[in-house]
Amino acid sequence: MVLDFLQGLSEIEIAGSLTLLSLLIGGIIMAVGIILAKTVRLLFTKYYAPKLSQDTAKNFGKLIYFGIIIISFLVFTSSTGVDLSGLLVAGGIFGIVIGFATQSVVSNLISGVFLMVEKPARQGDSIELPSLNISGTLLDIGTFSVRIRLFDGTIIRVPNESIFTSTIRSLTSTQVRRSECLVGIAYKEDIDAAISVIKKEIRKTMSFVLTLPKPEFRIKELADSSVNIEVLVWHPREDWGEVSPKLLKVVKKALDDNGIEIPFPQRVIWDAKK
Amino acid sequence: MSAETSESKFSNYGLYTIGDNLELSLPNTEIRIEQMGPNVFSYIRNNSESDLVKKIIPVKSNELTIEISPIRPLNYPAKRTSYVYLELETPVFLSENSAATIFARCPIEIGVFLIHDGHKDSLDCFTCDPTNSRFALYGAPDSGTLCKYAQSEIVESYEDSTPYINAVLEIHLQNELDDGRSISKIIFPISDNSVYYKNSKAIIDSIEAVLKKKLTLQIFDVSKKSIQTDWTLSPSYERELIVKRIDMGVD
Numbered sequence: 001m002v003l004d005f006l007q008g009l010s011e012i013e014i015a016g017s018l019t020l021l022s023l024l025i026g027g028i029i030m031a032v033g034i035i036l037a038k039t040v041r042l043l044f045t046k047y048y049a050p051k052l053s054q055d056t057a058k059n060f061g062k063l064i065y066f067g068i069i070i071i072s073f074l075v076f077t078s079s080t081g082v083d084l085s086g087l088l089v090a091g092g093i094f095g096i097v098i099g100f101a102t103q104s105v106v107s108n109l110i111s112g113v114f115l116m117v118e119k120p121a122r123q124g125d126s127i128e129l130p131s132l133n134i135s136g137t138l139l140d141i142g143t144f145s146v147r148i149r150l151f152d153g154t155i156i157r158v159p160n161e162s163i164f165t166s167t168i169r170s171l172t173s174t175q176v177r178r179s180e181c182l183v184g185i186a187y188k189e190d191i192d193a194a195i196s197v198i199k200k201e202i203r204k205t206m207s208f209v210l211t212l213p214k215p216e217f218r219i220k221e222l223a224d225s226s227v228n229i230e231v232l233v234w235h236p237r238e239d240w241g242e243v244s245p246k247l248l249k250v251v252k253k254a255l256d257d258n259g260i261e262i263p264f265p266q267r268v269i270w271d272a273k274k
Numbered sequence: 275m276s277a278e279t280s281e282s283k284f285s286n287y288g289l290y291t292i293g294d295n296l297e298l299s300l301p302n303t304e305i306r307i308e309q310m311g312p313n314v315f316s317y318i319r320n321n322s323e324s325d326l327v328k329k330i331i332p333v334k335s336n337e338l339t340i341e342i343s344p345i346r347p348l349n350y351p352a353k354r355t356s357y358v359y360l361e362l363e364t365p366v367f368l369s370e371n372s373a374a375t376i377f378a379r380c381p382i383e384i385g386v387f388l389i390h391d392g393h394k395d396s397l398d399c400f401t402c403d404p405t406n407s408r409f410a411l412y413g414a415p416d417s418g419t420l421c422k423y424a425q426s427e428i429v430e431s432y433e434d435s436t437p438y439i440n441a442v443l444e445i446h447l448q449n450e451l452d453d454g455r456s457i458s459k460i461i462f463p464i465s466d467n468s469v470y471y472k473n474s475k476a477i478i479d480s481i482e483a484v485l486k487k488k489l490t491l492q493i494f495d496v497s498k499k500s501i502q503t504d505w506t507l508s509p510s511y512e513r514e515l516i517v518k519r520i521d522m523g524v525d
Contacts, residue, residue, distance in 0.1 A: 175419070207404065208409070212423065236352075236354045
């Protein structure tokens with residue numbers, strides 16, 4: 001009875017040599033392919049992915065999944081006897097139109113492939129894109145776009161092409177980072193004494209500031225109202241939040257505690273008649 | 275070493291069994307453990323900067339057993355590295371093909387461990403010398419190694435450790451080069467070295483530091499050497515990690 005049913009299906013032609021039976025077999029092949037792709041990706045994620053870096057594991061997972069799906073599709077077309085060459089020729093002109101329309105999509109796709117190969121930053125890295133005014137943690141390099149979690153907690157999606165053509169500043173590729181601040185002291189104050197008290201306060205209160213390289217002090221400018229001193233300190237890359245936002249406060253406290261004046265803008269008016 | 279009780283005044287590292295309450299006094303730090311109710315204790319630690327740590331500890335019995343011991347100096351202000359950078363206050367000069375053994379101070383932190391069912395769980399850790407617990411970078415900013423930094427004084431023997439502040443480790447220095455060299459700093463992964471204690475003193479596994487040639491480079495090869503001692507072995511506070519050794523350059 002089943003054989004009769006299948007025989008019946010094989011006699012119903014849809015187009016050319018494509019019968020309902022071959023379409024059914026093709027459907028089964030595709031379904032098995034999808035299930036197999038999902039299973040293999042699941043096994044890969046469970047047993048092999050933990051040994052690889054996060055982004056490599058994700059890319060391999062995608063490659064395995066879509067690789068099996070494409071193979072299944074090719075088996076499906078060959079089993080049903082569908083000849084795709086005619087479709088390709090017929091779609092030639094249409095393809096050019098589609099090509100122009102999907103230019104940015106293809107560009108993003110290719111940029112994504114290059115980003116995965118070049119790896120300018122890894123998943124979890126803190127990065128800054130100065131030209132796009134974006135700073136945050138890289139979450140994922142996808143097929144068409146990159147997701148970045150900004151430091152305010154929101155997530156932004158940036159097309160791969162924009163990332164690929166942008167300057168990328170990695171904030172976490174080295175173990176240490178430097179933070180700076182600028183402070184002005186009055187002209188009457190002793191510069192060495194000011195530097196000494198700032199140095200002591202940093203040493204006493206900022207536990208994440210590195211002892212070596214030592215904090216650096218540069219006389220940045222003999223400005224209109226003050227002598228400007230630039231304070232540069234190194235710290236572990238993870239502890240930017242413990243140092244950079246607090247540095248100026250610590251410097252001010254050191255100067256205040258020691259009676260060193262941070263002057264307001266001043267103008268000396270000279271009266272020529274006197 | 276077991277100090278039963280309520281009236282114990284802290285004086286040494288070791289095991290403490292608390293029935294009712296216990297107050298321990300360390301340099302710049304005070305610890306108070308009190309029974310809050312049946313099978314529940316509170317743990318309070320404060321320091322001279324008024325930082326307060328409070329924890330509630332449910333236990334199976336009416337007693338609480340803890341161990342106070344010296345641990346590797348890797349956790350304060352945060353766990354960022356497994357390396358220690360010891361800058362010798364007085365550099366040691368080794369002439370060609372010579373060797374020497376010195377004892378040097380190395381900072382420690384204090385670990386508090388909860389003991390139950392034969393396990394030692396890390397309950398708390400702190401330093402009694404927070405102003406000297408700092409990081410340093412060995413090497414260039416783009417490729418250097420982040421280390422915990424300490425200025426190290428050369429001392430006479432294991433008995434010269436400062437209670438709760440530092441331990442003493444033995445350093446075997448050897449110069450296999452053809453000329454004399456001064457040794458002023460030693461960088462090594464301290465996660466391999468065990469810490470031991472007796473009363474309020476602490477010692478750390480020895481290290482061997484050899485100035486030698488590796489192909490065309492002159493390097494300072496530092497490796498751990500376990501010691502045989504009757505002092506008590508401190509539990510490990512941090513999770514054990516495999517740490518890659520680095521070759522120090524010769525100045």
